[in-house]
Structures are given as C-alpha cells and as structure tokens.
Amino acid sequence: MQLLSSAIGRKVVMAATGLFMLLFVIVHLLGNSTIFAGPNAINAYAEKLQSLGPFVWAFRLFLLFMLFFHVIYGILLTLENAAANPGKYAVKKMLKATFASETMIWTGLLLLAFIVYHLLQFTVRVTPDVVLGNDAKGRFDVYTMVAGSLKIAPIAMVYVAAMVTLFLHLSHGIQSIFQSAGLSNDKALPQYTVIGKLLAVIFLVGYSAIPVLILAGILAK
Amino acid sequence: MSDHTSEHRTMTLKLIVWRQKGQNEPGRFETYVARNITEHHSFLEMLDVVNEELIREGKDPIAFDHDCREGICGMCSTVVNGVPHGGQERTTVCQLHMRKFKDGDTIYLEPWRARAFPILKDLVVDRGALDKIIQAGGYTSCHTGGVPDANSTPVSKAESDYAMDAAECIGCGACVAACPNGAAMLFTGAKISQFAALPQGQVEAPERVAGMVNAMQECGFGNCTNHYECQAACPKGIHVKFIARMNREFLKALFRAKSGSHTFIGEGQD
Amino acid sequence: MILDGKAPNGPIESTWDRHRFEMKLVNPSNKRKYKILVVGTGLAGASAAASLGELGYNVEAFCYQDSPRRAHSIAAQGGINAAKNYPNDGDSIFRLFYDTIKGGDFRAREADVWRLAQVSNNIIDQCVAQGVPFARDYAGYLDNRSFGGAQVSRTFFARGQTGQQLLLGAYSALSRQIKIGTVRMFPRTEMLDLVVADGEAKAITVRDLVTGEIRVHAGDAVLLCTGGYVNVFYLSTNAMGCSVTALWKAHRKGAFFANPCYTQIHPTCIPQAGEYQSKLTLMSESLRNDGRCWVPKRKEDCRKTPNSIPEEDRDYYLERKYPSFGNLAPRDIASRAAKEQCDDGRGVGPGGRGVYLDLKDSIARLGEQVIRERYGNLFEMYERITDENGYKVPMRIYPAPHYAMGGLWVDYDLMSNLPGLFVLGEANFSVHGANRLGASALMQGLADGYFVIPYTIANYLARTRPGKVSADHAECRKSVEEVKGYTRKLLSVNGNRTVTEFMRELGHLMWNHCGMARSKESLSEAIARIPAIREEFWQNVKVGGTGEEFNQQLENAGRTADFLEFSELLCRDALDRNESCGGHFRVEYQYPDGEAKRDDENYCYVAAWEWKGIDKPPELHKEPLKFENVHLAVRSYK
Numbered sequence A: 001m002q003l004l005s006s007a008i009g010r011k012v013v014m015a016a017t018g019l020f021m022l023l024f025v026i027v028h029l030l031g032n033s034t035i036f037a038g039p040n041a042i043n044a045y046a047e048k049l050q051s052l053g054p055f056v057w058a059f060r061l062f063l064l065f066m067l068f069f070h071v072i073y074g075i076l077l078t079l080e081n082a083a084a085n086p087g088k089y090a091v092k093k094m095l096k097a098t099f100a101s102e103t104m105i106w107t108g109l110l111l112l113a114f115i116v117y118h119l120l121q122f123t124v125r126v127t128p129d130v131v132l133g134n135d136a137k138g139r140f141d142v143y144t145m146v147a148g149s150l151k152i153a154p155i156a157m158v159y160v161a162a163m164v165t166l167f168l169h170l171s172h173g174i175q176s177i178f179q180s181a182g183l184s185n186d187k188a189l190p191q192y193t194v195i196g197k198l199l200a201v202i203f204l205v206g207y208s209a210i211p212v213l214i215l216a217g218i219l220a221k
Numbered sequence B: 001m002s003d004h005t006s007e008h009r010t011m012t013l014k015l016i017v018w019r020q021k022g023q024n025e026p027g028r029f030e031t032y033v034a035r036n037i038t039e040h041h042s043f044l045e046m047l048d049v050v051n052e053e054l055i056r057e058g059k060d061p062i063a064f065d066h067d068c069r070e071g072i073c074g075m076c077s078t079v080v081n082g083v084p085h086g087g088q089e090r091t092t093v094c095q096l097h098m099r100k101f102k103d104g105d106t107i108y109l110e111p112w113r114a115r116a117f118p119i120l121k122d123l124v125v126d127r128g129a130l131d132k133i134i135q136a137g138g139y140t141s142c143h144t145g146g147v148p149d150a151n152s153t154p155v156s157k158a159e160s161d162y163a164m165d166a167a168e169c170i171g172c173g174a175c176v177a178a179c180p181n182g183a184a185m186l187f188t189g190a191k192i193s194q195f196a197a198l199p200q201g202q203v204e205a206p207e208r209v210a211g212m213v214n215a216m217q218e219c220g221f222g223n224c225t226n227h228y229e230c231q232a233a234c235p236k237g238i239h240v241k242f243i244a245r246m247n248r249e250f251l252k253a254l255f256r257a258k259s260g261s262h263t264f265i266g267e268g269q270d
Numbered sequence C: 001m002i003l004d005g006k007a008p009n010g011p012i013e014s015t016w017d018r019h020r021f022e023m024k025l026v027n028p029s030n031k032r033k034y035k036i037l038v039v040g041t042g043l044a045g046a047s048a049a050a051s052l053g054e055l056g057y058n059v060e061a062f063c064y065q066d067s068p069r070r071a072h073s074i075a076a077q078g079g080i081n082a083a084k085n086y087p088n089d090g091d092s093i094f095r096l097f098y099d100t101i102k103g104g105d106f107r108a109r110e111a112d113v114w115r116l117a118q119v120s121n122n123i124i125d126q127c128v129a130q131g132v133p134f135a136r137d138y139a140g141y142l143d144n145r146s147f148g149g150a151q152v153s154r155t156f157f158a159r160g161q162t163g164q165q166l167l168l169g170a171y172s173a174l175s176r177q178i179k180i181g182t183v184r185m186f187p188r189t190e191m192l193d194l195v196v197a198d199g200e201a202k203a204i205t206v207r208d209l210v211t212g213e214i215r216v217h218a219g220d221a222v223l224l225c226t227g228g229y230v231n232v233f234y235l236s237t238n239a240m241g242c243s244v245t246a247l248w249k250a251h252r253k254g255a256f257f258a259n260p261c262y263t264q265i266h267p268t269c270i271p272q273a274g275e276y277q278s279k280l281t282l283m284s285e286s287l288r289n290d291g292r293c294w295v296p297k298r299k300e301d302c303r304k305t306p307n308s309i310p311e312e313d314r315d316y317y318l319e320r321k322y323p324s325f326g327n328l329a330p331r332d333i334a335s336r337a338a339k340e341q342c343d344d345g346r347g348v349g350p351g352g353r354g355v356y357l358d359l360k361d362s363i364a365r366l367g368e369q370v371i372r373e374r375y376g377n378l379f380e381m382y383e384r385i386t387d388e389n390g391y392k393v394p395m396r397i398y399p400a401p402h403y404a405m406g407g408l409w410v411d412y413d414l415m416s417n418l419p420g421l422f423v424l425g426e427a428n429f430s431v432h433g434a435n436r437l438g439a440s441a442l443m444q445g446l447a448d449g450y451f452v453i454p455y456t457i458a459n460y461l462a463r464t465r466p467g468k469v470s471a472d473h474a475e476c477r478k479s480v481e482e483v484k485g486y487t488r489k490l491l492s493v494n495g496n497r498t499v500t501e502f503m504r505e506l507g508h509l510m511w512n513h514c515g516m517a518r519s520k521e522s523l524s525e526a527i528a529r530i531p532a533i534r535e536e537f538w539q540n541v542k543v544g545g546t547g548e549e550f551n552q553q554l555e556n557a558g559r560t561a562d563f564l565e566f567s568e569l570l571c572r573d574a575l576d577r578n579e580s581c582g583g584h585f586r587v588e589y590q591y592p593d594g595e596a597k598r599d600d601e602n603y604c605y606v607a608a609w610e611w612k613g614i615d616k617p618p619e620l621h622k623e624p625l626k627f628e629n630v631h632l633a634v635r636s637y638k
Ligand SMILES: Cc1cc2nc3c(=O)[nH]c(=O)nc-3n(C[C@H](O)[C@H](O)[C@H](O)COP(=O)(O)OP(=O)(O)OC[C@H]3O[C@@H](n4cnc5c(N)ncnc54)[C@H](O)[C@@H]3O)c2cc1C
Pocket: C039, C040, C041, C042, C043, C044, C045, C062, C063, C064, C065, C068, C070, C071, C072, C073, C074, C075, C076, C077, C078, C079, C080, C162, C163, C189, C190, C191, C192, C225, C226, C227, C228, C237, C238, C239, C242, C243, C245, C246, C282, C402, C403, C424, C425, C426, C427, C438, C439, C440, C441, C442, C443, C445
C-alpha cells in the first residue's frame, strides 16, 4: 500500500495511469485518422473494433480504471500541495514553471469534462446532435455520425478547445512521466521535454484536423 | 574591472519587508528606505545599514537569519522580489551584491513560505523539518571506529563526482520556498542520491528512502509536480535528476520489499 | 603555579596506546546514567556528541544556529590532513607529527601532537564509511594534494568544500543518534554561563534564542566545542555568530585561558572594500599552488591596471624572500610579507591594502580549462564579491584574521583545570602551538571528537557519581539569576550607540594594535584603551526589544560585551610574550632580515591565564614545554 499512500508512490500512480492514457491517445489518433481515408475506412475500422467484443470491454474498463485513479490522485495531490504551500507571497516570480505545469489540475478537469461529453456523444450516443444509421454495407455509419456532429460549429469548437487543453496537459505531462517514474537524468530530461512537446503538438494538429476540416467543408462535404 | 579606488556611486532603495513579531502573530508589510548603498555592499550589508538606522531610531530591526555570509552555511534565507535568494544563478542571498540593483529600485523581502517552515520572526523561519528528514535516514549507520581502511573499496570517479554533486546541498530550504507545492524533494533527493551512488550507502538503501520520504510527508511538505522551480532557485544548482533518482530508489526499494528481501519501514514489523 | 599537562612519559610512539590502556572505563550499563552536555556542533562537537551517544551516554547538544549542520566548520575549503601516505611520497605519522610541531613554532605539547598524527588515519576511514565524497582518482582511490606548505601530499579534499562534507558526515552521525534518542539536540540555544558546583563543572545556563527563556541544563560533564574567537578583530573569515562567549564565561568561572595571543592571520583573503563591510572571505590557500604573489616594484605603479605593468616592474616578493618555499611559504610568513609590501606603500586596491595573486603563468602553462577545473568555484566566488574576472585580471588578496590557536587550557585528556569541563576543537589550545598548518584544524576537531574524548571522558566520569548536581542546585539557580540580571542590564542601558559600532571600534583597535605586527607600545595602548571602550559600552550602548523574544541585538550585545573583556587578556598575553613566534609577531623581536625571533630560553611555555576579576590583572600560570623528539630549532623556510 506504500505505492498508494506515500508521496512518491502517488506520483508513480499518476505517471503510470497517465502513461496508459497517453498510449490510448496515440492509438486513438491512429484509429481516428482512418477518417481521412474516407467513410469506408473508418467504418471498417469501427466494425473491426466492435468485433473484438469482450476485449473492447476489457480495454474500456481498464482505461476507465486508469482515468479513475488518475483523477482521484490528481485531485488529492493538488489539494495536499495547496495545503503544503500557504502561497502568500506578495510577489512571486516563477523561474522555470510554465503555464502548462501550473494549470495541470485545470486542464485535467477540463479534459475530464470533455471525456464525459465525448463518451456520451460518440460512445453512448445520447446527445441530441448524433445521427445514427448504417452505411451501404450495413455497418454502423460512424463516418456520418462524426461528420454530422462536427459540422455544427459550436461542437467543432468544443473539440478544438479540448485538444488545446490536451496539448497543454501533455506538453508538461509527458516528460513528467519519466521524471516521476525515476527514468530521467540530466542528459535525458531535456530530450524527454522535446519529445513530449512534439507529441503534444502532433496530437493537437492531428486531432484538431478532424473537426476543422469537417467544419471547413474539406472533409465530408 | 570596476574601479575600487574611485568614489562609489551610491543608491537609494525602497524596501518592502514582511514584519511579523512571532510565530502566531499576524504579519504585514512595512516600507523602509535604504540610503547610501554602494554597489559593493552585499545584500545583507545593505540590510545591516537599514537595521543600524532602525536601532538608532529606537525601532525594532528586521530579523533575518545569516551566519557565514559566504554562501556555505545555508543559514540565510530571504525571498527577494519573489525569488528565494534573489535569483542570481548559484548564489545565496548573502553573496548577492547590490550591483545587481539600480538606484531607486523597489525590493520586496519575504520569508521562506511553506507549511513545514513556520515563521519565527520577520524573515526568520524554522527549518527544523529538514533536520527531521535527515534524522529519518540521511546517514550510514557506521560506528565510530571499527571501519575498514578508506581505500579498501574503490569508488569510480564518475560515481564519486555524482555523489559530490548531490552532497553540495547546503540545506537552505530555498527549494521548498520556491516550490509551488512546498515540497522538499530536491533536498531529500540530493541526500538519497549521494548515498545511492556510493558503496557505503547500499546496505541501508531501502530503509533510507522509505524513512526519508515518509518523514517528508509527516513534516508537512508537499509533493513534486515537476515544475523544476527548485533547481532554478537552488544556490548550489542541485539538479532535479536527483529527484528522479530518489523516485527510482523508492521503486527499487518497493519491489525489493514485495519480493520479501526486507521489510519496508512503515509496513510494520512484528 | 606550574601547570601539569599530564602527558604520559616514555617513548612517544606508544604514549597514546599506553594511556588508553591505563585509563579507567565506565561500565556499559552505567553509561546512560551519565549526562554529558556538548556545547557546539561543529566538527568537534558533532563528532563528540555522536560518538558519546553511540557509546550509550545520555547526551544533550547545543548550538546557536538553527541546525547543527551550520557550524562554521562548514566553511573550511581546503582539506584535511592524514598520515596515510597513500601517494607513497614519504609521509608517516612521525613526519606529520614533526611538521605540526615545527609548523607550530615549538609551542605545542609533543604528546598531544603525536596522538593527533596517530589518529589522523582513522578519521579518513571514518569519513569514507560515512559516505563523505572525497576526491578520487580515475582508478577510484582517494586523491591527495599538497597543501599549506607541506612537502608531501597528505591532504584529502572534497572539491573546495571539505569542511562542509566532513561536517555533514559528523552531522549525519549526530542525526542518527538524535533519531535513536541518545542525543537531544537544542538548536538556536546559546550558552551564557558555566555552573561550577563544588569545584566541578556540572551545568550550563542557556538562553533559548527563539523564546528568550533562560534555563539551566545540569549534567555530569560539560564539553565546550564552540570554535574560535578571531571575531575579536571584528572583520575575519569567521561567521558572524562566532564568539568567545562560551569560553569567556567558563574562564570567568575559573577555567584558564591559554595562549590567547596566538591568532592566525590567513594570507589569501579578499581585501576589504569599504567601512560597511561585515566580514572577510577566505579564498582557499590552494590557489598559491598555482598563483604567484606580487606587487609593483614602484609606488607610482600601484594605481595602474595590473596587466599594464611589465614583468620587470613586478616584485614577486615571496619568491624573492623565500627562494625554496616561494609562494608556498607558511601562512604567518606569507601574511607578514604581504603586510610589509603594503606598509612600504606598494599595496594595491582600496586603501592600498592588497597584493596581487596572479595565475597568469599557470593559465598559460596548463590552459584556462585546467585552472577552471581546479579553482572554478573560487574564481566564481571572487567575481561575485568583487565583480572582477580573476582569469583576466590578477586577483587582489590581503591577510585576514582566520583562526585561533589559543583557547582554554586543557590537559592531555582534553580536560581543563576545572574537573568535568572538557574543551575540544578550535576552542582549546592544545596542538597547533603558535601557528596552525593548513588542513590540520579539521583533523584536530574530528580527532578530538571521534577518537580522543570517547576514551578520556571515561577517565573522569569513572571517578564521579552520576547526577551529583541537579538543576535546582543552589549554584544553578544562582547562575540563572545572574544571567537574567545580566540580560536586563544590557537591555536597560538604552544609550546612543549600536552594538555594531562598538564591535567595529574594538576590532579596529585590535587589528591595528594587536594584529599582524605587535609592539610593546601598541599593546600597552590597546590595554589602556579597551577598558574605556568597555566602560562606554555599558554607559551608552543601545539594545532594543526585550529579553523574552527573538532578539538578535541582544545576542550581539552579549557577544560584544565578552569580546570587550577578552580582548584585554589577548593584548596582555601578547605583551607578556617577549618573543616572536608563529602567529604572534612582536616587532621588537626579529632578525635583521625581518624573520621572527623566538626566545626558547625564556618563553618555551604555555601561558595559561586565570581570571581574577574585571578590575584586577589576570594571573599567569605556566606549563613548561619539553621537546624530546623534535629538537628546538629556528623555523626557516628560506
Ligand atoms: C573560512 C575558513 C576556512 C577554513 N579552512 C580550513 C581548511 O581548509 N582546513 C582546516 O583544517 N581548517 C580550516 N579552517 C579551520 C577550521 O574550519 C576550524 O578551525 C574548525 O572547523 C573548527 O571546528 P570546531 O568544531 O572547533 O568549531 P566550529 O565549527 O566553529 O563550531 C562551533 C560550534 O559552537 C557553537 N557555539 C559557539 N558558541 C556557542 C555558545 N555560546 N552557545 C552555544 N553554542 C555555541 C556553534 O553554534 C557551533 O555549533 C577554516 C576556517 C575558516 C573560517
């Protein structure tokens, strides 16, 4: 139980759960990118996923579990840290901390809100904008559903904003994984930072491209 | 080369200083003027000048901690304009010189602020918590006498230099003061890393990291979220890689405990 | 009275081993019944407290800083000596012993010095076991350098922070005992009186510097490990809080003060830049291994930028005067030579009080990179303080008060003339004679604490019943009342001058009249003027606030008041010693070439002074010194 109760153990939990979610973010981006290849590709991909049955559920549960721990410990950590620092400096100049590093809890909570919304929308499919239907081959038409919702400007904007949030969260978070898990040193740390920022940018561009291109009418006319 | 023989140009500065009578009393900022300060005054000598004047006026001088005034004892501890030790790289506030300021500058002076460091008076805080962390394992349990010849265990130069890099910490607590989370991870990480790199530190490595991390929590320090403010404020330039090393040592100890080779402190022995 | 140091007789090689065997032991199960009060947590105090706690004694330790880790031992840069002879260059216990006796200008007790040399090797073993990261070579073995004029490489070091690393080692051992509960630590606590009950030192009265509480701690023995007193010169390389207070209070209670006039002036310090200055900073003497000291040959050149002065117009005075030792001449000699040049009007920098320390030739020979590796932190420090780049312009240095060889008188067991009062480290007078060699103070502090006191204290304790005196003993209560009264007195003067003004005035007087060059006239004048300053202090000092709070003015006032009394004793001792030896240089006693002229006929003794009251001159007791293993000789470094 030291892992969950000790100061460093909790950091490691944050890092590990963050890492799994990061891996998901990567896989998810690759999967989503099939949309650029057209309706057929993404619908085929979605069907393939569905056919895995119990595995999909196991995977989802695992991720939810990760998310749960990540959120609980993120909130706990933030509260504990706020208590440890009365934070009453009249003047405080930050030398190294960044906007991203200082707002982890806020970007995290925004992401949580987004994840709930996103799941309700495209996984549970209960938001009013969702278009349900099958494609010509009789598969569930993911393509039409996504394009249908993201054509609506405010929804597309929400997606882009969420991706900016994710960018911020991960531009600090990725290098943080290595540091927290004790896998970093003076030579590696700057490299992790660069890799982390790079990945965060790729996510930002990659994920945002979908709503932006749909909204701009380039994808899914 | 600045010319020491010529007349010093002098400056006048406005100081906004945290004044607090005692630990449980309210504090507030007071404004003072420092006059006739030359660029060769050290920061603390500038404060001496202000204090001498306050004493002559029958007022209470500003209390601040200091002793060696050469950057090694770790006693001095003032946040200057929002940065512990004033922000000159690898420099304690006692070694900060007034040439870094301009005539007419306004300077804010505040104590280290962290839950684990109660303020005793004005700029003086109680850093006993750092001693507690060391007491929880920052040593090798060798007896006086009865140890092997110093050269009986060679230590590679690289490891020994690494240990020395970590050992340079002066225990000033600026890392805690700078940390948005009031964490003492840099201080603790440096001590754990010093021993982790040396053969002498191996035997007790698991108990050490468990004990010290635990003490850190018990003393009310926060947790690291990798802002790296500590390294930036540290007057000895202690690197955050030592925090990563501590995390690694912690995990190593944890896995060794799980595999039964020893009992993790805090898990209880019967 | 003729004092007896109780040094064992017989062949010097076996003195310590025989003595260890002959001393009494305290039964292990009885040890915890004895309480030992350790004042000071520098190298001497921390190592003693840790070792005694480990043996099972009940220890209480005190320091005025907020943590035991901050004692001024932390500031030592250069290194620590030991006779390990790892480099195979001819070192031995005998040679270290010999060098220390000779370096001390034949004013130390032979047996004590022998013991120091003998245990020096254990210290290095101990420190390495504690995880002290000494410098190592590429094969992984410990590295040595030659230091402070030694002709063998016997100095162990940890970058430029040896004192720090050794102290942190001792502090870690102390922390371990605190955790175990054998040692109770009282930081931010200043000792303000020694309690002597029935002729034995049994308690101390302290002030809690946070709350102002004045209380007594009673025990079975008191160890003073409170460091040196050269802040009597006001500006010195010591920390701001270093004081003579603990020693002086003990002296007033009957402990003899030995050789107070032996003060060391360190040659390589950053010169004073202005009147406001609060302390002087030492630059490690190791710089002299690669640096050359010079001043312009002509007075007219002193204001020129140094790089514009051609080689032929520079006077490399140390190489000129001491061809065989050159820039590595011992401290007292190098300091005096610098002063001579400045007195001759050829000093440089503010007030003409400075000489150049030039590393140009070494930079040319070895490259800037090598020099940076060796001394980078010193160059950085120099630049932070002076804003000058030592790689480009020669650094300016000037001697500064640095170390006190004198201290409370102790016998071979480190016990003062007051039974139960032990004195360790820089606070005692024992091994450095009239001059201390580089890298040997750290050695002494740790030798005393780790390897001497654990044995010798038993020799005393075994003869006394534990818990003889408790805190409600009449003497203890009296002491508390006296300290309270004294504190009130300081606070009630309410005059017009600040404590610092008095300290600065005293420091000036001491430096000018009793500094690097002393004479009958200058010393007599100082002895005449000090009481006047003291008197004015008690009439006109301004100390604000109350005694029941955190009050730094009050702390300083108390320390200054003690310096105002002690300084007079220092001058008296200097006046009484009609010879020049080591750090004590009397202008009347010198050879035609300016070298110190010792008088072994009349002054080969330890001068131990007994307090007789503020208005009465102290009484001198002598401990004659015998040299049976190293023969008295003129100390020459030509
Ligand atoms: C700048 C500098 C560089 C040096 N470099 C070297 C070197 O390279 N090699 C070498 O061998 N030596 C060196 N020395 C000398 C050496 O460092 C000291 O002589 C030695 O460390 C003294 O140790 P100590 O334990 O006796 O006293 P200190 O370390 O001075 O400790 C004194 C202790 O006593 C406490 N104390 C004092 N008064 C009171 C009181 N009234 N009440 C309670 N507590 C009190 C203090 O809090 C402190 O804990 C150097 C000295 C200086 C100043």
